Amino acid sequence: MFQSIYILFDLAAVYFREVRNLANILICDDDKNIVDAISIYLSQEGYTIYKAFDGEEAIRILRDNEIHLLIIDVMMPRLDGIHATLQIREFSTIPIIVLSAKSEDADKILGLNVGADDYVTKPFNPLELVARVKSNLRRYTKLGNMVESTKNVYRVGGLEINDETKQVTVDDEPIKLTPIEYSILLLLTKNAGRVFSIEQIYENIWNEEAIGADNTVAVHIRHIREKIEINPREPRYLKVVWGIGYKVEKQET
Numbered sequence: 010m011f012q013s014i015y016i017l018f019d020l021a022a023v024y025f026r027e028v029r030n031l032a033n034i035l036i037c038d039d040d041k042n043i044v045d046a047i048s049i050y051l052s053q054e055g056y057t058i059y060k061a062f063d064g065e066e067a068i069r070i071l072r073d074n075e076i077h078l079l080i081i082d083v084m085m086p087r088l089d090g091i092h093a094t095l096q097i098r099e100f101s102t103i104p105i106i107v108l109s110a111k112s113e114d115a116d117k118i119l120g121l122n123v124g125a126d127d128y129v130t131k132p133f134n135p136l137e138l139v140a141r142v143k144s145n146l147r148r149y150t151k152l153g154n155m156v157e158s159t160k161n162v163y164r165v166g167g168l169e170i171n172d173e174t175k176q177v178t179v180d181d182e183p184i185k186l187t188p189i190e191y192s193i194l195l196l197l198t199k200n201a202g203r204v205f206s207i208e209q210i211y212e213n214i215w216n217e218e219a220i221g222a223d224n225t226v227a228v229h230i231r232h233i234r235e236k237i238e239i240n241p242r243e244p245r246y247l248k249v250v251w252g253i254g255y256k257v258e259k260q261e262t
Contacts (some may be wrong), residue, residue: 023058027246031062032077035059037093038108039085047080050135051142064093067242076103078146080138083109083120091123098124102187104145108133118173121228126189144216148188157199163198166260167236168246170198190215193226197257205255230255 034056038044041062048058058072061067065083065088079097083090094105107128108119120128126145129138161172167180172195177184186194192214197205205213211222230249234241248258 031055033057033059033075034142035061035067035070035074035076035079035081037061037064037079037090038082039063040082041249043082046135047138054139055145056142064088064090064096067093068096070104071097071101077149078104078106078142079140080106080108083107091119094120094123094125102185104149104188106138106141106145109251118224118228121225124232126187136181145188148214155202156193163195163201165198165201165246165257168198168257170195176239184236186233186236189229189235193229194233194237194247194257197255201257202259204250204254204256210255226255 031054034051036046036051036058037060038046038049039062044060044062048060052058054218059070059076060117061070063085064081067079068088070076071079073114081090081093085093088096090107094107097103097105098120104127105125107125108131109117109120109128110131127141129141161174162254163170169178171178175191177186177191177194191211195202196210196213207223207226208219210226211217211219215222231241234244234247237246238244244259246260247255249255
């Protein structure tokens with residue numbers, strides 16, 4: 010009897026370890042204290058933590074391990090966060106959250122321009138960072154096999170989004186999008202013809218109040234256009250309605 014109870018306890022322990030092992034997160038900052046502090050908060054949430062202290066080390070870890078999200082500082086020796094992100098985007102679409110000690114919009118836009126999904130300005134509230142990690146991971150896991158199949162396919166002209174396989178094609182050519190780019194395009198394509206304001210897009214995708222969201226949304230829209238449009242300056246699908254917002258234009262399929 011006691012042996013059976015011990016076995017049940019062992020099985021329960023294994024189960025809870027597996028449930029709590031939500032994702033592998035890589036934290037990259039040249040300040041060891043910051044890396045350790047972030048690690049404590051994320052470990053308490055059940056995430057497995059990898060650590061790096063410059064961009065080159067982060068890239069090596071990403072190539073050798075299954076990482077689901079990267080938190081990376083902008084200012085670092087050897088290879089900074091901006092150039093590291095540029096290189097990472099050549100082989101990975103995982104969510105990237107950029108940490109920066111600067112609060113100017115130009116620095117935030119630069120991070121988004123090179124492929125980051127989100128940014129947090131130092132000093133930051135650890136609980137806010139944890140919330141942003143969870144939000145970005147939710148979008149990322151929707152692109153993989155961890156969600157139930159919706160079996161929905163959305164087509165607008167030659168643009169097709171298969172929300173079962175999370176694949177996007179234009180004229181049968183596969184398009185590689187980041188999780189946030191995919192979420193924005195899916196929102197607009199599912200509601201083709203409807204105009205969404207910048208605030209509506211931000212609140213739908215980021216699930217938070219749209220304060221100063223203009224540049225953030227505009228950067229992601231531009232990236233999407235560069236990937237799905239033959240001529241981004243004269244977009245066929247993703248169009249701006251001046252003074253109002255953006256929409257995916259309805260077309261004959």
